[in-house]
Amino acid sequence: MRNIPIPVDTHRLRFSCAKAPRPRLLDQESGKIKTDKQGNTIYETVLLAEDEFGRMELVKVGTSGEPPIAQGQDVVPTGMIGYTWEQTRNGEVRWGISYKAASIVPVSGKPGGGERG
Template structure:
């Protein structure tokens, strides 16, 4: 499977931080943390994405470096892309889409970063 980046149009979605950023682990047992090519820690944030019809989905989004956001805050992921992946584990094929963003920033415009 070719790993081709898929741009994500985030302009028609609203995002909230469902779970605060935390370092992404490569191995649960050893506690080894994932880094990018420059050696920066990759952080994983769980976002709640909602469209104009009220449909919602939780998505994990990786970023290089820790975003300055907190749980419950309305946020904007910038430069978001998706990658398809697949793996065979115990003879069973699994697949999905992983997401990365250049940054995740609080929504500005009101005190505390909330939506207007």
């Protein structure tokens, strides 16, 4: 499967931090943490994305470095892209989309967010 970046238009979506950022593990057993090419820790944040019709979905979004956000805040991911992935384990094929963002910032400086404009 080709790994082609898919730009995500986030302008019509509202995002909330459902689970605070944490370092992404490469291996659960060893506890080894994933880093980018510059050696920065990759953080994984679970966001709740809601569209204009009220449909919601949880998405895990990776960033280089820890985003300055907390659980419950309304946030804005910038430069968000998706990548398709596929893997076979025990003869079973699994696939999905992983998401990365250049940054994830709070809508306002207060926990719980604020109004989006």
